[in-house]
Amino acid sequence: MTTKSCISIFTRRLAISLLLLAVSSAVSAQMKFFSIQKDSIPLFRGFAVSFDLVGAGMLTFSDYGQYEAALRVNLHDEWFPIVEAGLGKASHDDEVTRLYYSTSAPYFKIGIDRNMLKDKHGANRLYLGLRYGFTSYKVDISRPNLTDPVWQWDTGFGVKDAACKYHWAEVVVGIDAKILGPLHLGWSVRYKQRLAHSEDGDFGNVWYVPGFGTYDSNLGATFNVIIDI
Amino acid sequence: MKRWLVLPVVALMVSCSTIDCPVNSLVQTKYQFLDSAGEELTLLDTLTVVTTRKDGKDTLIYKSDSIIYNKGVGVSTFSLPVSYTHPEDVLVFRFKGDGWHTADTVWIKKEDRPHFESVDCNPIFFHNLTAVKCTNNLLDSIVINNSSVTNDDQVVHFYIYPKTGD
Secondary structure: OOHHHHHHHHHHHHHHHHHHHHHHHHHHHHHHHHOOOOOOOOOEEEEEEEEEHHHHHHHHHOOEEEEEEEEEEEEOOOEEEEEEEEEEEEEEEOOOOOOEEEEEEEEEEEEEEEEOOOOOOOOOEEEEEEEEEEEEEEEEEEEEEEEOOOOOOEEEEEEEEEEEEEEEEEEEEEEEEEEEOOEEEEEEEEEEEEEEEEEOOOOEOOOEEOOOEEOOOOEEEEEEEEEEO | OHHHHHHHHHHHHHOOOOOOOOOOOOOEEEEEEEOOOOOEOOEEEEEEEEEEOOOOOEOOOOOOOOOOEEEEEEEOEEEEEOOOOOOEEEEEEEEEEOOEEEEEEEEEEEEEEEEEOOOOOOOEEEEEEEEEEEOOOOEEEEEEOOOEEOOOOOOOOEEEEEOOOO
16 A cells, blocks of 8 residues: 555545534534423423514504414423414505505414523513415506506506515524513514415515515514513 | 704605606607518618697698608618507608609507606506508518516517518
8 A cells, every 4th residue: 555545645634534523513402402301390381372463563564565464382491482473554645756556465484483582481482483375365456547658548557456475584583682571572574585485476576575575675574562471 | 952852853854865767758669671681671761650649630740749750761770659548549651762752551450558757757658569561562561579678778679571582
C-alpha cells in the first residue's frame, strides 16, 4: 500500500466520521426539539380561547378585516395544537379606479405552536408555530359605466358571485404574557404563503381573501386577548 | 415580557403597502403581414385603419387617443385595439399607393372576459378570438394565429396575406 493511498483512505474515513457526527448531532437536536421535558407537570394542561383585536379593528375602521377566534390546547406548556376560525369581510369602493370589491366568508386554520422559552412553565411564552389555512368564498367585482375609449360604447365591468378557493400556510412568531388570573395578552406576526387557489370564470386575481388578507401582502399580525379555561 | 406587548403598535406604525399593477395595461391585437411562402412581408403602401364609433363616425380623427392606426408606411407588424365587449369588431383597412387606393373590410368575432388585477388597477378586458373574415380587394386572407388576446404585447394574433402581385 502506497503512502498516497493510505492518505486517501484516512481522508475518506475522516469525512465519513465527520458526516455521521453531523447527522447524529442534527438528529439529536431535532429529537430534543420535538421532545417534551420530563418533570412532574402533567401532559394535558388545559385549553385557552383567544380573540384577535387587530382584525376586528381593521374591519371597524377600514374596508376589510376579520373576526377571528382560536382554541388552543396546552400540552405540558410546550406544545400548543391550535384551531383558528374567523369571518373575513371586504367591502371596498375605490375612489380612483371606481372598482367595487366585496366578499364575506368564513375561514379555518389548523396548526401547532411551540413554546421556545427555557422556562416552559413560567407565566409568559414565546411561540414559534405553523398553520395551514383554507377558505371557500365568493367575490363580487364591479365597475359601472365603463366607456370604451375607442368605440365609445358604455359597458359594465362585473364579476358576480365568482366562487373561489384558497389554501395557504403561515409561519407564526408570537408572545403571550400573563396579565391577571386566567387573562393573557399576546401578539403574533405571521408570514403567509399561498399554496393553491382556484376561481370560477378565469377573471384574473383576487384582492382580499378571507383569513389571508390582501393578496399583495405576505405579512400579517394579530393582537390577542387570551383566556385560560 | 409585558413590555414586548407594545411592539406590534410600532410595527403597525411603520407598515406600508404597495400598488402592483401590470406595466402594460393595453390589450391589443397584433397583426403581421406574410407572403404566400409564410415569410414576413413589409407593406410599402400607406395603411390606415378606421372603425366606426358608437355615434356612427369613423375614428379617423387626428388625435393619438382616437386614431387606432394612422398612415403606417413600411409596416410588417402593427397593433390595433379591441372593443371592450362588442361581439364583433369591424375594421376598414385603407391602402394608398402612387395614384391608387383601395380598402378592405375585416370582421373579427370574439368573446370577452373581464380581467381583474387589483382594486388599484384600472379594469381591462381580455378576449378570445373566434372568427375573422375580410373582403378581397388587396387582401387575400387573414387567419388567426393566436386566439388569446391579453396584455402580452409580444403575441401575434393575426397573419395577413395580401394578394400575390399587389
